[in-house]
Amino acid sequence: MEMLRVLLADDHALFRxxxxxxxDAQPDIEVVGSAANGLEAIALARxxxxxxxxxxVEMPQCNGLEATRQIKQEFPNIKIVMLTVVDNDNxxxxxxxCGAMGYLLKSLEAYQLFDMLExxxxxxxxxxxxxxxxxxxxxxxxxxxxxEDTHLTEDLSEREQEVLELIATGKTNKEIAEVLCITxxxxxxxxxxxxxxxxxxxxxxxxxxxxxxxLVETPFPN
Numbered sequence: 164m165e166m167l168r169v170l171l172a173d174d175h176a177l178f179r180x181x182x183x184x185x186x187d188a189q190p191d192i193e194v195v196g197s198a199a200n201g202l203e204a205i206a207l208a209r210x211x212x213x214x215x216x217x218x219x220v221e222m223p224q225c226n227g228l229e230a231t232r233q234i235k236q237e238f239p240n241i242k243i244v245m246l247t248v249v250d251n252d253n254x255x256x257x258x259x260x261c262g263a264m265g266y267l268l269k270s271l272e273a274y275q276l277f278d279m280l281e282x283x284x285x286x287x288x289x290x291x292x293x294x295x296x297x298x299x300x301x302x303x304x305x306x307x308x309x310x311e312d313t314h315l316t317e318d319l320s321e322r323e324q325e326v327l328e329l330i331a332t333g334k335t336n337k338e339i340a341e342v343l344c345i346t347x348x349x350x351x352x353x354x355x356x357x358x359x360x361x362x363x364x365x366x367x368x369x370x371x372x373x374x375x376x377x378l379v380e381t382p383f384p385n
Contacts, residue, residue: 167284170196170213172204172230173246174222178269182217185273192280201225208234208241215283218263220247220254228254228261235262235364242283264365265289286351287335288366318360324378326353330366331373 169192173179179197186192196207200222208216216234220227231243244265245258255266265288267279279289319327322343329339336350343350354366363369 166191166193167215167280168193168195168211168213169280170194170198170204170207170211170216172198172201172207172216172222172227173219174199175219185276189277199223201227201230204230205233208238212238213241215280216241216243217246217267218243220245220249220258228257231258231263232261239364244279244283244289259365259367259371262364264367282335285336285347286354286366319357323353323357323360326350327357327369327373328378330354330357331370331378333370 169186171179171182171186171194173182176199179199183194183197186194195211195213198204198207202225204216204218204222204227205225216231218227218231222230227245227247231245234241234243239262242265243263244267245263246267246269247254248269250268258266265279265283267276267289271279282289325343326339329342334342336347336354339350340347354369357369358364358366361369361372363372
């Protein structure tokens with residue numbers, strides 16, 4: 164299996180070292196750098212070009228949200244997952260707006276982190292506990308009046324709309340593939356097309372879009 168190149172960004176040295184040791188012990192993960200603040204994370208992202216960054220929120224000099232915003236602007240293909248103790252709604256929503264594809268709490272077990280990273284490799288969005296429900300419940304109000312964005316959804320093919328609806332119900336790429344009787348790679352292709360057509364950065368933003376446009380009635384399950 165191809166090595167997953169991971170960059171760590173956290174201002175607690177002991178946590179960084181412990182996390183690095185855990186990840187280094189995995190045969191298919193390579194830790195390519197370790198940053199103590201957001202500025203270092205930005206610089207190391209440029210130097211090492213990781214596939215995934217595990218980013219803390221509260222860091223000195225430049226916090227994780229601002230670092231995420233800058234890195235995603237410069238390197239949109241880098242996947243950033245917040246790994247933090249911060250569990251308030253405003254920070255979660257802001258992280259997703261900045262381009263984070265996932266949000267994990269540091270209370271998770273090591274095996275859960277490894278499962279989440281495997282999901283990232285497949286293109287899934289890692290979310291701890293009830294965070295997925297929080298995100299979509301915030302947006303699961305009655306469908307709004309048609310907006311200037313409505314025509315964007317009309318640009319999607321019938322199959323792309325099916326994939327978008329399944330994403331918004333919390334299904335992973337593997338589950339979507341099983342429902343539609345297609346391969347995971349085909350799901351990834353459809354997801355890429357959806358994000359490009361809707362001018363979105365990740366599957367969570369796509370799920371929120373689907374809910375706000377009234378394409379689905381049921382948010383992520385609790």
